[in-house]
Amino acid sequence: MLSGLLAPTSGKATVCGFDIATQPLEVKRRIGVLPESLGLFDDLTIGEHLLLTAQIYGLTKQQSHLRIEQLLRVLSLAGGRDTFAAHGSHGMRKKTAFAMALLPNPEVLFLDEPFEAIDPATSQIMRELLVSAAARGITVFLTSHILPAVERIAHQFVMIREGKIVWNSSAAELPGSLEELYLELAEPPGSEQLEWLASGQS
């Protein structure tokens, strides 16, 4: 809802001082979003997605060139620049959507599962980029089930179960590991065994 993907039904919320219901364009100009569906067009190449973002957000040609080349290099996307999004791997698509979120230099980042389906090296680069962005004053909201990755970078943790907040604390207030807390509060693991596995029959 804060990112503009869902229309609010009631209440009031602001992002960067702008009302999400009455000033949605002002909000969108100031945020970068990595949505769950990635939000890519099948008929645009990876390079064209970044150029589209640069032009829509009003970046100058020089800024666009500099930032796009750097993002393609840092996220190991340079080789896939001319690949249509429809033909790219999931990791490539994820990195493209992540690059689109960073490109306009937003004040707030909303990232949905940024570390899923990403190789370890790129995952580390993304974590470093996010830590550096947060250190420079960019607010980063991210949802993730890759708990060790989140534990390393987040300052504040919120766990939600069936639409209700079941944990909200700073990193310093965590009682133990994030994974243990998650399994205890949000999603207790199942105990059913698959007896037919390794039974010798296909």
Next chain:
Amino acid sequence: MARIRAILVALINAVRRDLKTVGSFSGNNLFVVGIAFLFLGDPGIFVRLFAFIGLVLFIPLSADPLRVLPRDRLAVWPLSTAERRALRILSPWLNPVTWLIVAMAVWKRVSVGLSAVAAAVFAFGFVLPSLPPARKGVWRRLPEFPGPLNHLIRKNLRETLSTLDFWCGAAVSDLSLGFRAAGRLPAEALLPMTMLVMFAFSTYAQTLFGLDGDGGMTRYRLLPVPGWQIVVAKDVPFILVSVVMTLPLAPSAGVAAALSALATGHHASVIHHSNQVRWRFSSGVSFGMSIFQVTVMSLAAAAVHAFPLLV
């Protein structure tokens, strides 16, 4: 053989689902016009339009049924070389067009030349979807447009070119151009042929966002761009393609028809979003909407053609 049978059953299901998408032509304005002529007592035009739609559908319908199986999946399945060969030989027979080609070859009333042409077109349609994406590079070479909507317009142009509405309209346009160049297209035929082109192409104006998919719709919601600009980025390629297709005929009537198609189709495109399938005919939201759109287009084009000073 059990493995082959299991794969063929899966392919049959996939082909059956694919064939259902072919039925989208029944919601296309060209088909609606054919139905209208049927009710007006001219079944000949209906039959000709129906045959023409069938011809346009021939290439995409010829696609290899085996393409629906991901190559990686097929590679890791424990199939012997003989089983893979059997699958390669049997799978084309799941395609109804294969049987049609065989029937044409066997039926003595069809000439050898016609059968050969049909077989060649079938072979082209069969192989085309299996070509690596890099070979389809023609899609990359589209013109640049001024302004920040450049890449949205280019994307929308690519979408437009991947509908059978466009290819159907282009086929009529090219045929008309050929007849006109040969001096066999009378001046009175220019408006009807223009309208035929635009009827074929106009249903797309009811489903402008049909090929964007969920990802594309999500991105539209995130872009800091007013909604009307996103619609303009859809309109520009539609008008551009309409102008190019009707240029050899009656371009001013074509533009009038294109603008009318967009004016009547915007509401349906934005409010009644319906997903469309590439390389199939666009399907309008309702029969009533198609009748309304076709009527408005006809009136606008006829008025502009009859009174050129209006433009």
